[in-house]
Amino acid sequence: xxxxxxxxxxxxxxxxxxxxxxxxxxxxxxxxxxxxxxxxxxxxxxxxxxxxxxxxxxxxxxxxxxxxxxxxxxxxxxxxxxxxxxxxxxxxxxxxxxxxxxxxxxxxxxxxx
Amino acid sequence: xxxxxxxxxxxxxxxxxxxxxxxxxxxxxxxxxxxxxxxxxxxxxxxxxxxxxxxxxxxxxxxxxxxxxxxxxxxxxxxxxxxxxxxxxxxxxxxxxxxxxxxxxxxxxxx
Numbered sequence: 443x444x445x446x447x448x449x450x451x452x453x454x455x456x457x458x459x460x461x462x463x464x465x466x467x468x469x470x471x472x473x474x475x476x477x478x479x480x481x482x483x484x485x486x487x488x489x490x491x492x493x494x495x496x497x498x499x500x501x502x503x504x505x506x507x508x509x510x511x512x513x514x515x516x517x518x519x520x521x522x523x524x525x526x527x528x529x530x531x532x533x534x535x536x537x538x539x540x541x542x543x544x545x546x547x548x549x550x551x552x553x554x555x
Numbered sequence: 556x557x558x559x560x561x562x563x564x565x566x567x568x569x570x571x572x573x574x575x576x577x578x579x580x581x582x583x584x585x586x587x588x589x590x591x592x593x594x595x596x597x598x599x600x601x602x603x604x605x606x607x608x609x610x611x612x613x614x615x616x617x618x619x620x621x622x623x624x625x626x627x628x629x630x631x632x633x634x635x636x637x638x639x640x641x642x643x644x645x646x647x648x649x650x651x652x653x654x655x656x657x658x659x660x661x662x663x664x665x666x
Contacts, residue, residue, distance in 0.1 A: 482658060484642070484656040484657055484658040485656040486656070532597060532598070541605070543600035544598075544654070546597035546598050546599070547597060548596070549595075549596070549597055
C-alpha cells in the first residue's frame with residue numbers, strides 16, 4: 443500500500459532533549475516536506491527536499507534540522523526542543539514537487555514541557 | 556507575500572449543499588488545492604484547479620476565478636462523514652511545490 447509513515451504518533455518530551463521524528467515513503471517520490479499545524483495558523487512548511495541531499499528551508503525552519511540521505515526517508519530533528527515547538531507535525535511527499543497532490547503521513551503530536 | 560482567507564467554521568444539515576469560499580492574494584499564482592482533514596487525521600487531497608472554471612468530482616466540485624483571486628468548494632448531498640476541516644492551499648510558481656495553506660474551514664454536518 444502506498445503510504446507515508448511517520449513515527450512516533452505521540453511524543454512528550456522535556457525542553458532541551460534532542461529528538462527525531464522519522465518519515466518514510468514507499469512511493470519513490472522525489473519531493474518530501476515537513477509541516478507543523480497549530481490552531482488558528484494552519485499548516486506551515488518547516489523544510490522541504492527535492493531529492494537526495496537536496497534540502498531547503500520553508501517558512502518556519504528555526505529550531506529544526508532535516509536530512510535526506512536516502513530517497514525514502516526524511517527525518518525531522520529537534521536538537522534542543524522548546525515549548526513553542528509543541529505542535530502537530532506532518533510529513534508529506536509528492537512525485538516531483540511540481541503541482542501534484544501531497545500525500546501526508548498520519549501526524550506526530552509533540553508536546554515539549 | 557500571500558494571504559489566504561477562509562471562514563473559520565460553517566454548519567449545515569445532512570443532505571444539503573454547502574459552499575466553502577477561499578479568497579487569496581499571492582504573487583506567482585500557479586494553482587489552488589483543496590484538502591479535507593478529519594479531526595486528528597492527516598489532510599487528504601480533494602481537488603486541484605489551475606484554470607478558471609468548475610471541476611466536478613462526484614459530490615464535490617471546486618471552482619476557480621484567477622482574476623478575482625477566488626475559489627470555492629461545493630459539497631452536495633452532505634453526509635455526516637463530511638464533517639471535517641477543509642483546507643484551501645495556493646501553489647506559487649516561485650518554488651517547487653510552494654504551497655501556502657489557509658487556516659481551514661471546519662464544517663459541522665448535523666442530522
